[in-house]
């Protein structure tokens with residue numbers, strides 16, 4: 159029977175406790191949210207929603223075409239200039255998602271005959287970029303510049319190292335300065351995904367590469383998402399103008415994809431301007447993460463010290479992680495749940511996201527619920 163094999167896979171997933179289901183969220187959810195990636199609490203900010211509404215009224219519900227045909231509005235240009243300026247890079251290119259931005263950066267900068275050195279903890283979108291690229295990928299030990307060095311040493315020809323700046327699973331930061339140094343020794347480029355760093359790390363939220371002194375470097379390319387701290391949707395690649403021009407001409411997820419919707423573009427632009435005006439939001443998100451970590455570890459939970467706004471708490475098994483998250487939800491707290499295959503090391507976790515707008519009372523309540531529902 160056509161697709162019969164799907165049932166076998168579903169049964170295997172069920173037995174392993176790995177079934178995933180969708181839960182549509184009501185507009186007025188009563189849950190305390192420690193699951194979303196709205197790190198700065200901007201998704202519902204009136205300036206951000208008005209930025210979306212105004213852009214939709216002016217430019218329409220959709221971009222109407224691919225970026226090279228009709229899908230580039232003046233608003234896209236404004237967002238690209240302001241994003242590049244904020245993060246300290248020469249140029250930026252906006253994509254319909256961070257996923258598409260990562261596929262673009264890795265495939266366009268990892269051509270046939272090149273070596274792509276990829277951290278073992280990288281996000282799925284970077285991994286898929288490596289899979290699609292014509293170059294050869296070598297996966298190296300997590301957050302180890304020497305492993306990158308060793309891989310680059312074996313190769314003659316163009317090469318890039320690819321890494322998240324803040325890893326999605328444990329919220330730990332990559333050793334960016336060390337990675338850049340390793341790449342420079344071999345004339346390789348460095349591509350880093352700052353999805354979890356933008357808006358949280360660096361002066362006023364300018365991101366992890368800015369914090370590491372790599373902003374504007376001619377051998378560093380940064381990808382970001384507009385869907386986390388900027389409370390919108392979409393992605394971007396930032397870097398030297400010649401790299402951005404190359405992406406316009408060579409990146410298939412740019413060329414063959416409809417431009418980012420005007421509403422998302424307008425929302426991201428409004429959020430970016432807000433962040434410039436209120437830089438303290440970035441520091442507050444980091445402080446909330448630190449506070450969550452300190453209180454959870456004081457209560458005996460195994461939580462990884464957060465380098466940005468992601469706080470990861472170990473769970474005994476995939477089934478218990480799912481039950482723990484469900485019990486939190488039952489007690490009014492939304493938390494994320496990571497389990498295989500999303501976690502390369504097979505360890506299941508609760509994943510909490512610190513938001514700049516969480517109050518001390520909400521932090522206290524979250525820690526209490528997590529403790530009371532512990533498996």
Ligand SMILES: Cc1ncc(COP(=O)(O)O)c(C=O)c1O
Pocket residue numbers: 255256257258260281283322326351353354383384385391392393
């Ligand atoms: C590290 C990382 N990179 C890329 C993405 C993809 O971004 P987007 O959701 O905008 O496609 C995500 C999450 O969504 C992420 O966590």
